[in-house]
Amino acid sequence: MKVMVTGGAGFVGSHTVVELIAAGHYVQVVENFCNSERWIVERIERITGVPLALDELDIRDRDALRASMERFRPDAVIHFAALKSVSESTQLPASYYDVNVGGTATLLDVMQEFDCNRIVFSSSATVYGQPEACPVAESAAVGPATPYGRTKLVGEWLIRDCVAAPGASLGAAILRYFNPVGAHPSGLIGELPRGVPNNLAPYITQTAAGQRDYIRVFGDDYATPDGTGVRDYVHVVDLAKAHVAALDALASSDQRELTLNLGTGRGYSVLELIETFSSVVGRPIPYERQGRRAGDIGECWADPSRANAVLGWRAEKTLLEICEDAWRWQQASALPHD
Ligand code: UD1
Numbered sequence: 001m002k003v004m005v006t007g008g009a010g011f012v013g014s015h016t017v018v019e020l021i022a023a024g025h026y027v028q029v030v031e032n033f034c035n036s037e038r039w040i041v042e043r044i045e046r047i048t049g050v051p052l053a054l055d056e057l058d059i060r061d062r063d064a065l066r067a068s069m070e071r072f073r074p075d076a077v078i079h080f081a082a083l084k085s086v087s088e089s090t091q092l093p094a095s096y097y098d099v100n101v102g103g104t105a106t107l108l109d110v111m112q113e114f115d116c117n118r119i120v121f122s123s124s125a126t127v128y129g130q131p132e133a134c135p136v137a138e139s140a141a142v143g144p145a146t147p148y149g150r151t152k153l154v155g156e157w158l159i160r161d162c163v164a165a166p167g168a169s170l171g172a173a174i175l176r177y178f179n180p181v182g183a184h185p186s187g188l189i190g191e192l193p194r195g196v197p198n199n200l201a202p203y204i205t206q207t208a209a210g211q212r213d214y215i216r217v218f219g220d221d222y223a224t225p226d227g228t229g230v231r232d233y234v235h236v237v238d239l240a241k242a243h244v245a246a247l248d249a250l251a252s253s254d255q256r257e258l259t260l261n262l263g264t265g266r267g268y269s270v271l272e273l274i275e276t277f278s279s280v281v282g283r284p285i286p287y288e289r290q291g292r293r294a295g296d297i298g299e300c301w302a303d304p305s306r307a308n309a310v311l312g313w314r315a316e317k318t319l320l321e322i323c324e325d326a327w328r329w330q331q332a333s334a335l336p337h338d
Pocket of ligand 1: 086087124125126148149178179180198199200201203215216217218219228229230231270293295296
């Protein structure tokens, strides 16, 4: 299949490009490098041994996107291109809606023009906001607590409305990721947070590497076994494989809209993550308990049974593999670049 990947040099995007090529698909990456690095493209080529078709453009640039689609004529699009910082989204909400919602709308319009009728959309468990209970199934109430989360939810609605439009032939898989972590086992691609990381896993590896003094553990009074926050950490290579499976499912099933949780189905606490990383690094990684981070929830982990059944997919990599791969990447490549 010919697959256009928007945001293909980003964290989940780059790993998905690798898995798509491994599965025999032809890939064209569309990127504006607003939060990713050009050398990631070369790294993808090193891993796959295949030159990568790349169009440098902003998905809001309709003419550029049209020209790209006209050249490549994709059978499907996997759409990652988006802004993803929760804190930045509270400061720049209009920009977040512009890129995440406006960009998706332009993409859907152009896809229709070129009869490209399959989309896989990068959504997030953040659409659930504060879940009423764990594990969280797709039927749980949505109610994102941040502008970033709301742009993801509006993106989902937009896509479902396009699927349901009279005469439309669009099929869509909406994938709600829990906490993406880890890196490619080669150590050649991984997460590249700009500035001080907001997310726990890159903060841990940067602390282990001596770039940060200590990890701040946000909150130790949650109703969890050790009092720290519990999340469903899913290896990025497992996530990437789910995108390939979602393309196959859209091509082979009559169902035109799939909304699926992508998680492992088990939660780990902040302290469990720090301990596992410490065992991989071979020394204790310093941390300090602090108060809760505003907006954080105690626990959030997935019921991934629908994705297991519909995609024939399950997250296979263990927490140990997650930590080993993230640490290999940190040591090999993840130089600070702010
Ligand atoms: C965050 C975002 C979520 C986004 C996801 C992407 C918020 C409120 N939520 O989720 O919208 O989809 O990232 O991966 O930002 N923690 C620490 N110290 C740190 C950082 C985090 O103790 O320096 C704790 C948090 O309190 C939480 C856990 O680690 O319990 C995971 O945090 P994080 O990696 O930021 O992910 P989420 O908050 O789950």
